[in-house]
Amino acid sequence: MKMNEKKKITIEDLPGIGAASAEKLREAGYDNLMAIATASPGEIVEIAGLGDSAAKKAIQGARNKLDMGFESGEDLLKRREQVIKITTGSKNFDQLVGGGFETGCISECFSQWGGGKTQIAHLLSVHAQLPKDQGGAEGMAVYIDTEGTFRPERIKQLAEGKGIDANEVLKNIKVARAFNSDHQMLLAEKVNDLITKDNLPIKVVIVDSLTAHFRSEFIGRGTLSERQQKLNKHMHTLMKLATTHNICVYVTNQVMSKPDVFFGDPTEAIGGNVVGHNSAFRIYLRKGKKGSRVAKLIDAPNLPDGEVCFMVTEKGLVDVE
Numbered sequence: 001m002k003m004n005e006k007k008k009i010t011i012e013d014l015p016g017i018g019a020a021s022a023e024k025l026r027e028a029g030y031d032n033l034m035a036i037a038t039a040s041p042g043e044i045v046e047i048a049g050l051g052d053s054a055a056k057k058a059i060q061g062a063r064n065k066l067d068m069g070f071e072s073g074e075d076l077l078k079r080r081e082q083v084i085k086i087t088t089g090s091k092n093f094d095q096l097v098g099g100g101f102e103t104g105c106i107s108e109c110f111s112q113w114g115g116g117k118t119q120i121a122h123l124l125s126v127h128a129q130l131p132k133d134q135g136g137a138e139g140m141a142v143y144i145d146t147e148g149t150f151r152p153e154r155i156k157q158l159a160e161g162k163g164i165d166a167n168e169v170l171k172n173i174k175v176a177r178a179f180n181s182d183h184q185m186l187l188a189e190k191v192n193d194l195i196t197k198d199n200l201p202i203k204v205v206i207v208d209s210l211t212a213h214f215r216s217e218f219i220g221r222g223t224l225s226e227r228q229q230k231l232n233k234h235m236h237t238l239m240k241l242a243t244t245h246n247i248c249v250y251v252t253n254q255v256m257s258k259p260d261v262f263f264g265d266p267t268e269a270i271g272g273n274v275v276g277h278n279s280a281f282r283i284y285l286r287k288g289k290k291g292s293r294v295a296k297l298i299d300a301p302n303l304p305d306g307e308v309c310f311m312v313t314e315k316g317l318v319d320v321e
Helices: 002-007 019-027 033-037 041-048 052-066 073-082 091-096 117-127 152-161 166-171 181-196 212-217 221-245 272-278
Strands: 105-110 140-145 173-177 202-208 248-253 255-257 267-269 281-287 293-299 306-313 316-320
Touching: 019 041, 033 052, 041 052, 091 293, 091 306, 091 316, 105 117, 105 221, 117 140, 117 152, 117 202, 117 248, 117 316, 140 181, 152 166, 166 173, 181 202, 181 212, 181 221, 202 221, 212 221, 221 248, 221 272, 267 281
Parallel strands: 105 248, 105 281, 140 173, 140 202, 202 248
Antiparallel strands: 255 267, 281 293, 293 306, 306 316
16 A cells, blocks of 8 residues: 555645646656656756745655665666667677667767767667667667767668668657757757657667867866856756666767877867766777777776777678777
8 A cells, every 4th residue: 555655646745846836847847756856956946936945845855755765786786677788780899888888877989080979879879769689779869969960861871771761760860959058958958858748768869069069168277167067067967867767878079189198199088077977988989990990998887998990881880800
C-alpha cells in the first residue's frame, strides 16, 4: 500500500505548491518530483513566482519524498545496466571508448579543423536510430548547430550506407541553428520540453560546436570569468539532460595552441576545467597519414588511455590498422 501511495505523489503535494504554481512548473517542464528536487531555488522562484523561502521548502519536500540519500555500489552497478552504447561503426573506435558512446553522460571530441568531430556527430545522429542489437538506441537525435556545419546530404549518405530509409532518418533528427551563446543555452534547455511535453524518444543530443559562440563573444581576460560561468551553467544543463533522461550528449570543441609548450603537442581544448570536469569522455582527434584520422582517448572514468586510426568514408568510419 505504501508503494502505491508513493507513486501517486504529485508536485501539488509539495509544501507551498498550489494549482497555479504547479501549472507554471509543468509548462516549464518541471512536471515530476525529480525535476524539482534537482532544481535550484532561483529556477523555482523565476518559474512559479514563489518566494525564495517557499521555493527552498518545495525543493526540500521533493528531496524528502524521493529519499535522495546514499545507495550501494551494487545498486549503482544495476543502474549502469540501463546505459546504452551507440556505435561509431568502427570496431576499434568503439573499443577505445568502451563499446561505443555512452548514454547518461557527456562525451567531448576536440580537434583542429578537419579532425573528424563533425563527421562523428552526423554518424551518431544516424546510429542513434538503429536497433539496439545493431549498436543503436532506437531513438531520435537533437542537433544544436552553432557553426552551420549540419548537412542533411551527409545524413542521407550515411543512412543509405546503412541500408535504411534516409527520409525517415532525417525526420527523426531535430536540428536548430544557434546564433549566439544565449540562444545556444536556451535550445539546450528546450530539449527537456521535446522529451516531457512532446514525448519524443530523444537518445542523442549533439552540440557542434560547444565553445564557438562563447569564444567569439567573450574576448580578453577581463571577460574570462563571465564566460566560464555561463559555460559552466550550459554544461550543467547538458549533464542534467544526460543523467535525467539517459541521453548520450556529444559535444565538439575547438582548440588553441599553447605557446609555452616546447616539447610535445601544444594543442589544448577550449573551455578549460569547466568543460573538462563535466565531460566523462574526452577524445582528441587529429589528422593522420594519407587522409586518415587518429582518435586519442585523453580521459575516461573507467578506461585506460589509448588511440586508434580510422578513415572517414561515404558510408562512415573505417578502421585503419
